[in-house]
Amino acid sequence: MAALDASAGSGPSAGGARRRQIVGRVLGYLGPYRGRGALALLVVLAQSLLSIVPILAIRAITNHLTHPHASFGPVLLLVGLAFGATVLSGLLGVAETYLTVSLSERVVADLRGGLFDHLVGQSVAYFTRNRAGDVMSRILNDVEAVDNILGTTLLSLVSNAVTSAVSIAVMLYLSWQLTLLTLVIAPFVAGGLSRGGRSIYDARERVQGELSELTAYLRERLDLSAMMLTKSFGRERRERARFAELNRSLRDREVEAGMATQWITMALRTLQVIGPAAMLVAGGYLVSEGKLSLGSLLAFSYVAIRFAGTAQEAAGGALQVAGSLAPWRRIFETLDEPFDVRERAGARALAEPRGAIELDGVSFAYAGQERPALREVSARIEPGQLAALVGPSGAGKTTLSQLVPRFYDPQAGAVRIDGHDVRELTFASLAEAVGLVLQDTFLFHASLRENLGYGRPDASDQELLAAAAQANLEGVIAGLPEGLDTVVGERGHRLSGGEKQRVAIARVILKNPPILIFDEATSHLDSVSERLIQDTLAELSRGRTSLVIAHRLSTILAADQIFVLDAGEIVERGTHAELARAGGLYVRLYESQFAGAGS
Numbered sequence: 001m002a003a004l005d006a007s008a009g010s011g012p013s014a015g016g017a018r019r020r021q022i023v024g025r026v027l028g029y030l031g032p033y034r035g036r037g038a039l040a041l042l043v044v045l046a047q048s049l050l051s052i053v054p055i056l057a058i059r060a061i062t063n064h065l066t067h068p069h070a071s072f073g074p075v076l077l078l079v080g081l082a083f084g085a086t087v088l089s090g091l092l093g094v095a096e097t098y099l100t101v102s103l104s105e106r107v108v109a110d111l112r113g114g115l116f117d118h119l120v121g122q123s124v125a126y127f128t129r130n131r132a133g134d135v136m137s138r139i140l141n142d143v144e145a146v147d148n149i150l151g152t153t154l155l156s157l158v159s160n161a162v163t164s165a166v167s168i169a170v171m172l173y174l175s176w177q178l179t180l181l182t183l184v185i186a187p188f189v190a191g192g193l194s195r196g197g198r199s200i201y202d203a204r205e206r207v208q209g210e211l212s213e214l215t216a217y218l219r220e221r222l223d224l225s226a227m228m229l230t231k232s233f234g235r236e237r238r239e240r241a242r243f244a245e246l247n248r249s250l251r252d253r254e255v256e257a258g259m260a261t262q263w264i265t266m267a268l269r270t271l272q273v274i275g276p277a278a279m280l281v282a283g284g285y286l287v288s289e290g291k292l293s294l295g296s297l298l299a300f301s302y303v304a305i306r307f308a309g310t311a312q313e314a315a316g317g318a319l320q321v322a323g324s325l326a327p328w329r330r331i332f333e334t335l336d337e338p339f340d341v342r343e344r345a346g347a348r349a350l351a352e353p354r355g356a357i358e359l360d361g362v363s364f365a366y367a368g369q370e371r372p373a374l375r376e377v378s379a380r381i382e383p384g385q386l387a388a389l390v391g392p393s394g395a396g397k398t399t400l401s402q403l404v405p406r407f408y409d410p411q412a413g414a415v416r417i418d419g420h421d422v423r424e425l426t427f428a429s430l431a432e433a434v435g436l437v438l439q440d441t442f443l444f445h446a447s448l449r450e451n452l453g454y455g456r457p458d459a460s461d462q463e464l465l466a467a468a469a470q471a472n473l474e475g476v477i478a479g480l481p482e483g484l485d486t487v488v489g490e491r492g493h494r495l496s497g498g499e500k501q502r503v504a505i506a507r508v509i510l511k512n513p514p515i516l517i518f519d520e521a522t523s524h525l526d527s528v529s530e531r532l533i534q535d536t537l538a539e540l541s542r543g544r545t546s547l548v549i550a551h552r553l554s555t556i557l558a559a560d561q562i563f564v565l566d567a568g569e570i571v572e573r574g575t576h577a578e579l580a581r582a583g584g585l586y587v588r589l590y591e592s593q594f595a596g597a598g599s
Contacts (some may be wrong), residue, residue, distance in 0.1 A: 022325050025332060029107045040099035044159045047092040047304075048166040052303070053085035057171070057285040059299030066294060071228055096159065106481025108143060115139045115334060123341035124407040125367065138334045141211050142327035145204075157321060160314035167307035174300045175292055178279050181303055200264070203257035205326035208249040212330075217246055236467040279304055285354070332545060341409050354418050355383040355514040355545030357404060364399060364415035373399040375568045376413065383514070386541055387560060388550040390589055391565035397549045401517050405434040406545065417515070435513035441491030442499040447478065449484040451492070455511040463510065471506035473499070505540055516541060519549045562586070 030037060057078040064074055071309070119126075140456050140462075141285060171179040221239060283300065286292035358380045365372040374396045381387045389397040402408055403415050407420045414421045422430060443451045452468065453459045459467075462483060468477055476499050480486040492500045508516065518537060536553065550556050564579065564586045566573035572579055572586050579586040 003018075004316050016594040018329075019325055022332065026328055029110060031104055032110075033103050036099055036103050038102065040096060041158065041162065043092050043096045043099060044162045044167070047089050047096060048163045050089040050092065050305075051163075052170050054082035055299050055302045055306075057082040057085075058302065059174075059293075059295040062295035062298050063113060068550045074075055075235075079241050088461075090287070093340050100156075100159075104147070107150060108147045111331065112139060112143055115143065118335055118337070121339060121342075122337070124402070124413075125340045127335065129367070131216045131220065133219030134212050135334075137212035137215040137220055138330055141215060142208060142330050144269035145208065145327040146190065150568060157314055160310040163310045164307055164314060167303050167310065170303050171300060171307065174296050174303065175286070176285070177286065177565050178292075178300055178304075180282055181282055182279050182307070198256065198258045202326075203253070206328070207250070207253045207257050208327050210246070210253045210329055212245045212300045214250050218241065229243075266470070281551065294355050313314065343404060343427050347424060347426045348420070350417060350420060350425050351429075353429075353433040353514045355433075356416075356418050357381040357387075357401070357515065357545060357547065358416040358419070359400070360414045362400075362403065362410045362415060364403065364408060364410045372555060372568050374410070375569055376567070378413075379563055379570060379573070381545055381561065383545055383546065384543060385560040385562060386548065386555075387548045387561045388556045389563050389565060390556065390586065390588070392549050395566055396566035396568040398519070401519070401524060401547055401549060403513070404517060405436060406430055419457050432511075433513055434515045434517060435508035437501070437504045437508055437516070437518045437540075441490050441492065443495070443500055445487065445490040447482075447487050448480065448503070451488060452484070452506055453510065455507055459510055464506075467506040467509040470509050471502045472535065473502050473506055476502070505537070516544045516546045517548075518546065544561040556590075564589070 061075050061078050064078075072483050116139065119139070146492075166178065168183070171182065198215065203231065221243075279299070283292065283297045287294055287297050297589055325588060332456075359377050362374055362377045363372055363376040377396075377400065390401060391397055397409075402412060404417070404422070406415075406427075414423070416422065416426070416432075417433060444454070449461075451466060452464050456463075465474075465477075468474060475482055476495070486494070488494045488503075493505070495503065518541075537548075537555075538558075548555055548559070550559070550562075556562055560577065562572075562574060562576060566585055572584050573581070580590070
């Protein structure tokens, strides 16, 4: 975004500079395919030259037949020449279509790939700042908009420009006087095109903004969980009204954009009628004065009509291209969004991790929030230890746990694994070292096999079933109609909360990381599922360094260390017995949250 904003500012000159910058970047995407583009231009040029042959043949035939007692043989020869040129021009047209469409689709595929690569590389913070629907709109709606323009309009614009240039050359050959007269209108067309392009750009930018808003709304409201919430509160009427409002706003912006294009097109067509009319008057005069043959006038008329048509198409294409700069701008804004968390050049892989975790004076604040989530937090967890995080809501427990896998980077201090600052490690090796089981378990709308093996796609059925057995999933799999091949539904809605959490645990078992981070919240589960998950967690934690956001008494009693957080600081630390004797915040939390929870 910074690259585009550098030339922003206000006023027409700033807007023009911004549009020129966007055009320059668009042309940059065509660079890798310049060879294919050059070949397409040669084909277009050859096609344009061949299309002139029938017109010149008509000129020759007309002039030949105006002579008394003219023989008919040359007429047949000229007709055959015109027919052959038409067929060859048609074949070249097929080649042109293949070259231009394949070129545009390669560019669009590169654009989609670049957008997805950039988005996947963004940090968790990016997706908390931006709605999923708006992100999807960039990669779907905006790319689709430029695909339509690039695939049909932009390349046909180039074709029309070449055809227009060839037409002008032939017109000059036939009659320079009529050519100059025809071209008098060109400056008026160019001026109208420039002004119209600006208005259409603005209109299309408003359309893309409204389309993004509508896509974001649909993405959120048509989610299964959102729909269940809507129905449970009886808010269907409100949602229908909101959609109608967004739909109406998008409709109005589309009408504005369409009318802006149509008004400019009408003005251009009106201007383009004046040229041929003046040409017929002047041409008739030249023929009557003997300064131009009838065949030349007839041929000139065909070429002039052809020129007017291609010029009109080129003008309309230029207006559409100008309108497409709005989605291009939105795409480039996404591509220019900086990474909050980036893999550094020369990052090292974490070899044979033991699982030691150290936080050294870590401070962190979320963007836009004045109060830090963590303040100068220091702690150390030895390999194989179970560390519990406890504290009131908003104390910083989740934030602390998310710094270890580097979902975020601290503004001060360092997070280390085995003595290595996680900012110096490769993303891949850090991901291999850390396994997460979060409270909000996400499952894909795919088979149970795909969900279990997401971290290890090469895992065999035997390995999948062994991990499932460790996670107490055997009974669940046995009860599914297609076993491992059963599709679990969007976000795993075919499974219960406890079953989904056990799937998440089985995924981590397959991954077999030395460090485990677990939010063990089970208050929403039934007692049987809760007990199964607790037993599974105990088995999973054995031999691993475990950082657990504790919600149950059994966890804090088993913990080697307990860190008590309050307002972003570690205010107490120690074992259960040590903290119980201290009589501080931990005791109050223990009595209010854990003492009645059982084990």
